[in-house]
Amino acid sequence: MKNEKTLHDVELMSLIQTLVETPGPSGQEHIIREKIKEMVKGIADEIRTDALGNLLCRMGNKKENGKRIMVSAHIDEIGLMVIHVDENGFARFVPVGGINPLTCIGGRVLFMNGAQGVIGAERLDPGIMPKLENLFIDTGATSAADSQVKIGDVCGFDRPMLDLGKRVSAKSMDDRIAAVIAIMAMRALAKLPASKRGPNEVLFVFSTQEEVGIRGATTAAYVVDPEVGFAIDVTLTGDTPRAYKRPMALGKGACIKVRDSSFIADTRVVDWMINEAKSQGIPYQMEVLDAGGTDGRAIQMTRAGVPAGCISLACRYVHSPSEMVDKNDLDACIKLTVGLVSKEVKL
Amino acid sequence: MATQNKVKSINFSLGKKEIDLLTRLCNAVSVSGDEQKVRQIVLEEVKNLADEVKTDALGNVLVTKKGSGPNCLRVMLSGHMDEVGMMIVKESEDGTYEFRVIGGIDPRQLVGKLVLVGRNLVPGVIGAKAIHMTTPEERKVAIPVEQLRIDLGPGAKVAIGDRATFATKLAVLGPSIRSKAFDDRLGVFNLIQLLKHAPANVDLFLAFTVQEELGLRGAKVAAFSFDPQIGIALDSTPANDLPFFEGDEENTHYNTHLGAGPAIYLMDGATIGDRRLVNWLSESADAAGIPWQYRQPGTGGTDAGAIHKTRAGVPSVSVSVPQRYLHSAAGLVRKQDVVNTFKLIHTALSRLDPSILNS
Numbered sequence: 001m002k003n004e005k006t007l008h009d010v011e012l013m014s015l016i017q018t019l020v021e022t023p024g025p026s027g028q029e030h031i032i033r034e035k036i037k038e039m040v041k042g043i044a045d046e047i048r049t050d051a052l053g054n055l056l057c058r059m060g061n062k063k064e065n066g067k068r069i070m071v072s073a074h075i076d077e078i079g080l081m082v083i084h085v086d087e088n089g090f091a092r093f094v095p096v097g098g099i100n101p102l103t104c105i106g107g108r109v110l111f112m113n114g115a116q117g118v119i120g121a122e123r124l125d126p127g128i129m130p131k132l133e134n135l136f137i138d139t140g141a142t143s144a145a146d147s148q149v150k151i152g153d154v155c156g157f158d159r160p161m162l163d164l165g166k167r168v169s170a171k172s173m174d175d176r177i178a179a180v181i182a183i184m185a186m187r188a189l190a191k192l193p194a195s196k197r198g199p200n201e202v203l204f205v206f207s208t209q210e211e212v213g214i215r216g217a218t219t220a221a222y223v224v225d226p227e228v229g230f231a232i233d234v235t236l237t238g239d240t241p242r243a244y245k246r247p248m249a250l251g252k253g254a255c256i257k258v259r260d261s262s263f264i265a266d267t268r269v270v271d272w273m274i275n276e277a278k279s280q281g282i283p284y285q286m287e288v289l290d291a292g293g294t295d296g297r298a299i300q301m302t303r304a305g306v307p308a309g310c311i312s313l314a315c316r317y318v319h320s321p322s323e324m325v326d327k328n329d330l331d332a333c334i335k336l337t338v339g340l341v342s343k344e345v346k347l
Numbered sequence: 348m349a350t351q352n353k354v355k356s357i358n359f360s361l362g363k364k365e366i367d368l369l370t371r372l373c374n375a376v377s378v379s380g381d382e383q384k385v386r387q388i389v390l391e392e393v394k395n396l397a398d399e400v401k402t403d404a405l406g407n408v409l410v411t412k413k414g415s416g417p418n419c420l421r422v423m424l425s426g427h428m429d430e431v432g433m434m435i436v437k438e439s440e441d442g443t444y445e446f447r448v449i450g451g452i453d454p455r456q457l458v459g460k461l462v463l464v465g466r467n468l469v470p471g472v473i474g475a476k477a478i479h480m481t482t483p484e485e486r487k488v489a490i491p492v493e494q495l496r497i498d499l500g501p502g503a504k505v506a507i508g509d510r511a512t513f514a515t516k517l518a519v520l521g522p523s524i525r526s527k528a529f530d531d532r533l534g535v536f537n538l539i540q541l542l543k544h545a546p547a548n549v550d551l552f553l554a555f556t557v558q559e560e561l562g563l564r565g566a567k568v569a570a571f572s573f574d575p576q577i578g579i580a581l582d583s584t585p586a587n588d589l590p591f592f593e594g595d596e597e598n599t600h601y602n603t604h605l606g607a608g609p610a611i612y613l614m615d616g617a618t619i620g621d622r623r624l625v626n627w628l629s630e631s632a633d634a635a636g637i638p639w640q641y642r643q644p645g646t647g648g649t650d651a652g653a654i655h656k657t658r659a660g661v662p663s664v665s666v667s668v669p670q671r672y673l674h675s676a677a678g679l680v681r682k683q684d685v686v687n688t689f690k691l692i693h694t695a696l697s698r699l700d701p702s703i704l705n706s
């Protein structure tokens with residue numbers, strides 16, 4: 001028997017679906033950015049788009065004992081860029097961000113211009129791992145001349161969201177699910193009475209070009225000049241059969257990052273997050289990641305340096321077209337984000 | 348069928364004066380970290396043309412030339428003065444020296460090359476065993492740099508830390524030019540030409556940068572100084588356009604084609620080109636009838652990689668002259684590609700409007 005869906009669940013699923021199914025690989029964030037802008041227009045006090053296309057949304061003014069907090073969720077996704085369409089219409093490509101050839105083959109892609117295609121592979125000897133240069137996109141074209149795509153055209157994976165009850169799967173959970181968390185947090189903040197919103201000036205940044213090297217957040221952090229900040233992103237898990245050993249797992253709560261390959265979270269920020277989760281009874285788990293990087297690094301290293309951390313959502317199959325997250329973890333991340341930014345921050 | 352170009356581009360060609368400047372620039376030895384020889388030429392060339400010239404802490408030459416209109420965009424253009432090369436690390440016996448490469452050089456490109464070492468340009472050669480003495484197995488693998496030596500002969504006066512580069516002299520070969528260090532003396536050359544023919548509608552911030560080959564280091568601080576609204580890196584990029592030698596497959600990884608015009612970047616390893624700027628460049632070229640091509644998206648990087656991440660962010664793009672045999676002793680470019688690269692940049696800047704940043 002299926003549980004009756006709550007209003008919250010319906011709102012959340014519809015938001016996730018809209019965000020994950022909107023194409024927007026790194027450098028092509030204009031459509032997703034405009035959608036998010038529409039969503040937060042009524043609730044942010046000020047909205048700006050900067051030179052690299054980051055969307056900067058301010059909520060609140062800094063009051064006594066308040067801080068300027070940067071919360072960054074990146075809105076780009078991994079994708080492919082065409083480098084050549086051959087005489088038979090097959091499009092060769094390079095990755096935009098980290099793409100695994102194994103998750104490409106047989107996949108479908110959607111170009112920013114609306115063209116669609118499937119990914120095929122050259123014949124390879126048995127046991128040989130395909131490389132991206134062995135793959136091509138077949139857009140149904142019969143020649144270079146009638147191809148709907150050309151050099152420089154960009155596509156993302158094309159796959160609808162799948163609601164699996166407790167879990168939800170989609171392409172680009174990395175990092176549209178963080179945009180969902182940020183938007184839900186903004187909505188929750190806006191619903192709070194003014195007296196409960198805290199003394200902080202909060203900059204929700206929907207950043208660009210994270211997947212190609214944390215670029216958008218680098219310049220956004222310079223603009224925001226925060227006193228403390230954190231990224232929201234997904235993290236890898238170790239909870240699937242014969243997985244690489246990692247402590248993070250779906251369903252165990254919001255992940256509080258201690259480290260990844262790009263930075264070590266400020267211990268004061270880690271404590272701030274743990275204390276908030278504990279005081280509100282929000283389920284959380286510690287994240288120690290052996291790889292990866294997030295906008296947290298950009299916040300930490302901007303200007304003269306900033307105490308920075310990261311809230312992560314445990315996610316299976318990261319960078320595949322079917323990433324998977326847990327709905328309770330998602331709620332935990334939203335609550336934690338709201339709790340952190342709506343109170344006086346004492347590091 | 349003759350077509351009418353909507354925009355007239357500048358009348359520019361590689362005459363004796365231009366070839367002479369390019370020759371001096373390319374023949375100068377200016378390996379990353381010691382760019383003084385090229386810097387001297389640049390300072391001499393720009394001194395009577397610029398509003399302001401300064402050499403910054405890292406050795407970049409920063410040149411400002413203000414436009415005359417009220418709404419001039421602050422446009423930074425960069426060309427790097429450094430080139431890949433070698434550095435002496437140890438004296439071996441009999442006037443031979445161990446060395447390391449500075450920047451990206453394929454070790455297979457080193458054997459048998461003539462080099463110049465140190466500021467006194469001591470001539471030498473990178474030797475290797477004669478074919479008579481090698482086995483077929485040895486000939487299948489590149490000799491590691493650590494096992495190669497620069498042979499200067501006994502009594503040579505060079506020191507640990509001295510830089511070296513290929514001894515190639517520039518030569519005009521019909522429609523082509525051959526030289527070392529086109530990467531990026533062509534960028535330096537085009538920046539100087541731009542100053543000589545400065546469009547009045549923009550504020551030009553020309554950065555002759557250092558240490559690009561080691562990681563875009565000069566451009567990073569130059570962009571911080573200039574704080575521009577738009578960034579453009581002028582560089583040189585491989586033309587891997589010769590046919591495959593195996594099978595009859597279509598070459599799908601050519602990067603660029605020689606003779607097909609300036610290469611506009613969509614994406615490399617360090618930058619995603621700002622699409623407004625990519626389109627502005629290609630539309631300018633089309634309007635003026637200047638041939639152009641996209642550089643195939645891929646890895647690598649130019650000064651744009653540093654510029655666009657500066658301060659609050661700078662929309663940036665790169666344009667390169669296609670070149671065969673990049674980062675070797677002898678690169679080869681087409682004269683027309685050099686001319687058309689300058690024409691494209693000049694034409695595009697001349698029709699640049701501040702509204703581009705609002706689109």
